Amino acid sequence: MSPSTVDTHCPYCALQCGMGLVALPTGGVEVVERTAFPVNRGALCGKGRTAPEVLARGARLTGPLVRGASGALEPAGWDEALDRVAEGLLRTRAAHGRDAVGVFGGGGLTNEKAYALGKFARVVLRTSQIDYNGRFCMSSAAAAHQRAFGLDRGLPFPLEDVARTGCVILVGSNLAETMPPALRYLTELRERGGKLIVVDPRRTRTAEQADLHLQPRPGTDLALALGLLHLALAEGYLDEEFIAERTNGWAEARPGVMAHWPELVERITGVPVPQLREAVRLFCSTPDGMVLTARGPEQQSKGTDTVSAWINLCLATGRAGRPLSGYGCLTGQGNGQGGREHGQKADQLPGYRKLDDPAARAHVAAVWGVDPDDLPAPGRSAYELLDALGVDVHALLLMGSNPVVSAPRAAHITERIASLDFLAVCDVVLSETAEMADVVLPVTQWAEETGTTTNLEGRVILRRKAIDPPPEIRTDLEVLHGLAARLGWEKGFPTDPEEVFDELRRASAGGPADYSGITYRRIAEEDGVFWPCPETPSTHPGTPRLFLDRFATPDGRARFVPVLHRPSAEEPSAEYPLYLTTGRVLAQYQSGAQTRRVRELNAASPGPFVQLHPQLAERLGVAEGDALAVTSRRGRAVAPALISSAIRPDTVFMPFHWPGEGRANNLTNPALDPTSRMPEFKVCAVRVEAAAAGA
């Protein structure tokens, strides 16, 4: 490797693949292999490889924009732009009170940014109204983790363990498209003789790798998990010793399991009983095993209970808290893990502390130099916050999300955003949400700044700056510093990421996600450090594997949560006879704000589509490529037909990466999980017809 190569990580998903960057004399960077980083060992998907294209002038914002007298966004200087934001926020606060000012963050922000944004909301704005897009991502798994284990770290073990266990049940993850380099671990698993079971209503590229593919109706994973546990019990696979020694609550959970006998579960899920039996045999006849979930089972109005049901299966069969065994959630965004730990969540303080815990308030207030009584109470969850815009919340500062495309019931949310008195957006590109802003603040990108993220394994890693940003661009930390100064906080918002990280370490010390022993230097020397990693002893190695001796509950035992299956908030009816489920394609990322600006990715995935089964296509009389109108109780979307026998005949699938008439979120149901407040992105009822007929 040449000395001018800078070791860093991809700007996109939670795998946070290691990559090298070489600065080009012509500006920009070239991506080179970084084989030493263990998670991806040099492999990258097309998104990571092409990320430098978004650094180009044509793709990105090149200076601040403010809405002028004509109503259009016009170039402005930084002082004018920041003054306008400060005025906008202050005017709303004066007119409607502190909680009328909202903040919306993102799981793609580095730990330093997420921490500074949460502090800015609580200390400078003193608003309770802050949440972030991670609520739309893994919040159900996080809530279920907390309930069962007393701690939420997506994977309680490194990914390398996945390759060495006996059997993996992968529930609603299409990682062959969403984290391609991670597929290697599943391939290795099978090469070593381990088994892979995939649960997905579609036969995805991931499902094609499986020894057994279960293809349930959308929204029925809860019944499926209960049914598998029922069979495990009936067939004598429970680990009574583990249940007795390391868990509580089995007696309460057992009746719900007994109530889900195989034939009932077949009726609910559509998965034939012999396949249920085969799954139990594969999972239970090896000495160790894992269940991994992703958005499929989690983005449901019962996502938390669903994940609890899968955790119960692990606990009852002794597949948790032991080497090469356990439950894990495959977190999604670049900093999906760290972004949920340091205070941009409505109910949270740094270090994964709770805002309603007096000791936590006292600790963090002392680090921040404020009175604990001045810290606000917990606020609204992401969808509820967006839904309150223009009603109770009249000004919004948005950093790192594009809800016009990605929020459920997006047409309604777009109206709510339009009804704000004031909107400021920090972004790297002019996203669909930024287009609606009063002030757009252009910020630096991954190759141009330093900061830490925490990958899906709980490994805290360092992204390093390789090149200088264009002169008119600032970092998110500089934006917060500039705004805080205008709102009376000259100090407390440093712009040096390492200084912010050192404060974060102190704020997290003693909390569940303790980073106090992690330093930039250690991360560099050790290829990342797994939290918790307390400062003392100074030799603390970090914690790659959690729960081996005890769970993080007060008595050290894991908790069964009694759960019962229930239908989705919306089931098919005569008027809306089909299931719609939504998700991702390989070449586009999230709202597409970044990847739609990359030539190669657009060529691979130029626009939305409706995936439907040949039988359904025939019944509807539609052919490949025909424009289809998909209608739900929220609205309508139009996109070409993609006919494929990989999907259930009762279900259609749309990716959500595009705005406009093909926007999948015109259709989705914002029914919320009662515990996690996760919207039901993965299930709603729709009608499908040739577009002309639906017009």
Ligand SMILES: Nc1nc2c(c(=O)[nH]1)N[C@H]1C(S)=C(S)[C@@H](COP(=O)(O)OP(=O)(O)OC[C@H]3O[C@@H](n4cnc5c(=O)[nH]c(N)nc54)[C@H](O)[C@@H]3O)O[C@H]1N2
């Ligand atoms: N290419 C690409 N990669 C990404 C992203 C991206 O946008 N594009 N985003 C990143 C982020 S933030 C995330 S959260 C992850 C998401 O990663 P994944 O969870 O793998 O992605 P999804 O496509 O949302 O959903 C996964 C699968 O769930 C299935 N599914 C739908 N309904 C159900 C159901 O009811 N039950 C079950 N069991 N399965 C169901 C879908 O058919 C789909 O194949 O990907 C990350 N990586």
Ligand SMILES: Nc1nc2c(c(=O)[nH]1)N[C@H]1C(S)=C(S)[C@@H](COP(=O)(O)OP(=O)(O)OC[C@H]3O[C@@H](n4cnc5c(=O)[nH]c(N)nc54)[C@H](O)[C@@H]3O)O[C@H]1N2
């Ligand atoms: N129908 C449907 N909808 C979904 C989902 C689904 O499966 N189905 N999945 C949901 C999930 S899991 C997620 S995570 C959300 C994601 O949806 P969004 O929250 O919209 O995520 P992104 O498109 O990644 O938006 C990030 C924005 O921040 C910008 N950005 C990137 N890095 C930075 C930075 O460092 N600083 C600043 N200031 N800006 C930055 C990007 O350019 C982009 O405009 O979508 C959710 N919506």
Ligand code: SF4
């Ligand atoms: S898998 Fe994720 S982290 Fe790795 S290169 Fe692709 S987008 Fe980047």
Ligand SMILES: [Mo]
């Ligand atoms: Mo996500």
